[in-house]
Amino acid sequence: MVRATAGAAGDRVWPMPLTDEYRDEIKGEVADIRNSAGREGGAIKAAAFLWAAVEEGTEWAHLDIAGVDWSDKDRAYAPKGPQGPAVRTLIALALADGLVANA
Secondary structure: OHHHHHHHHOOOOOOOOOOHHHHHHOEOOOOOEOOOOOOOOHHHHHHHHHHHHOOOOOOOOOOOOOOOEEEOOOEOOEOOEEEOOOHHHHHHHHHHOOOOOOO
């Protein structure tokens, strides 16, 4: 549902290839898992950190809505400057689930 909703909203998303190898990468010495597993593979290790916190069988997605992109030109859906990808997807998902009213 997230991929289809993101596509309709104009956002690009992709699934992370989560495997048990990545869970091993985030094992901690003090706590069970750690949120800092080195510089290499930061995105996939961040996904593994979230994956470890989600009950098995639960559908989940991580939508990074921070200004992680920059556009050099104005577009119909976003002005020039820092972008907040996935905000449109987040809103569309909330509308689809009835979490917010369509205004």
